[in-house]
Amino acid sequence: MSTVAIITGTRKGLGRELCLHYLQQGFMIAGCSRGESSIDHPNYDHYSLDVSEEKKAVAMIREVYRKHGKIDVLINNAGIASMNPIPLSPASTALRILNTNYIGTFIFLREVGKIMLKKKYGRIVNFTTVATPLKLEGEALYASSKAAVETLTKIASREFASSGITVNAVGPTPIPTDLIKNVPKDKMEALLAQQAIKRFGNVDDLKNVIDFFISEKSDFITGQVIYLGGVTN
Amino acid sequence: MKEEIFQLLFAQAREMGEETGQTNLLNPTVETKLYHRDGNLDSLGLVTFIAGVEEKISDKFGVDILIVDEKAMSQVSSPFISVQSLADYVEKLLQNESGE
Known part of the structure; x- marks a missing residue:
């Protein structure tokens, strides 16, 4: 029986790449984004929604469960970033970032987690960033939202531990995607200089960590945050 | 409707x-x-119970309600204290849903 996965933020960037990667491995995937689908595949269903819209997210997740009878994997990829010094950051931006990065992750984790509880099996992967442990200036709103995701990951791992559900997080270094296209070059170089391995990450680096987290064999791996590039907390 | 909710909660309890x-x-x-x-x-056990109730409500009434409450862990005012309190709560959620 195929592995059934939900991946959020699948229209572009890393989410799209991950989706194509797991479709190639025979997964049945339901994805979502605020826009229309950019993936046409018989094993892919797309939902146009904002991950922080609770009612729509719940309806999507329950529809996926009704269709497949299970959800094995959740990859909470959807995220937005903002680079701005704190004194110049509007509260509305803080709210928008928290809504997508934290509230969206929370809603999907809660709802998919409840379904996984019934089956006593599940693999949940959340997304954080190296900006959180590196305490990057100008990334307070983004890094703080991901700090919340890290804490959510660690507590959820404990709440779900006795039910065969693992909850982990991956923290990519900058990977050339839309998310960082507007970040000045000198800022990027300064960031890379803080990594143990001083290069941009790539999608394969990320797939490798997620493959590990969602493997059936990784049933003793939970509550962990893995940063790429040798960044440590 | 209330009787149907009770039956559904009894089935989940069993x-x-x-x-x-x-x-x-x-x-x-x-x-x-x-x-x-x-x-x-x-x-x-409560989380598993509620997840099962949400699924049964969806099957029975064709609506997706979300049974969450910030007073869930309260020993006094939680809607999850008994079958009776949960049935009252579910009925209210279903009424809100049909009134939207």
Whole structure:
């Protein structure tokens, strides 16, 4: 029986790449984004929604469960970033970032987690960033939202531990995607200089960590945050 | 509608009773305690119970309600104390849903 996965933020960037990667491995995937689908595949269903819209997210997740009878994997990829010094950051931006990065992750984790509880099996992967442990200036709103995701990951791992559900997080270094296209070059170089391995990450680096987290064999791996590039907390 | 909700909660209680061996859940009544100091469910059991109820509501009434409450862990005002309190709460959620 195929592995059934939900991946959020699948229209572009890393989410799209991950989706194509797991479709190639025979997964049945339901994805979502605020826009229309950019993936046409018989094993892919797309939902146009904002991950922080609770009612729509719940309806999507329950529809996926009704269709497949299970959800094995959740990859909470959807995220937005903002680079701005704190004194110049509007509260509305803080709210928008928290809504997508934290509230969206929370809603999907809660709802998919409840379904996984019934089956006593599940693999949940959340997304954080190296900006959180590196305490990057100008990334307070983004890094703080991901700090919340890290804490959510660690507590959820404990709440779900006795039910065969693992909850982990991956923290990519900058990977050339839309998310960082507007970040000045000198800022990027300064960031890379803080990594143990001083290069941009790539999608394969990320797939490798997620493959590990969602493997059936990784049933003793939970509550962990893995940063790429040798960044440590 | 209330009677249907009770029947649905009883069915979920019996399922949980069979699964966990918790005999008080095998013959549930409206007074059966769920999450309470004298209750039959621990916090994880309550979450599993609620997930099952949400699914049954969806099957029975064709609507997706979300059974969450910030007072869930309260020993006084939680809607999850007993079958009766949960049925009242679910009825209210269904009424809100049909009124939207």
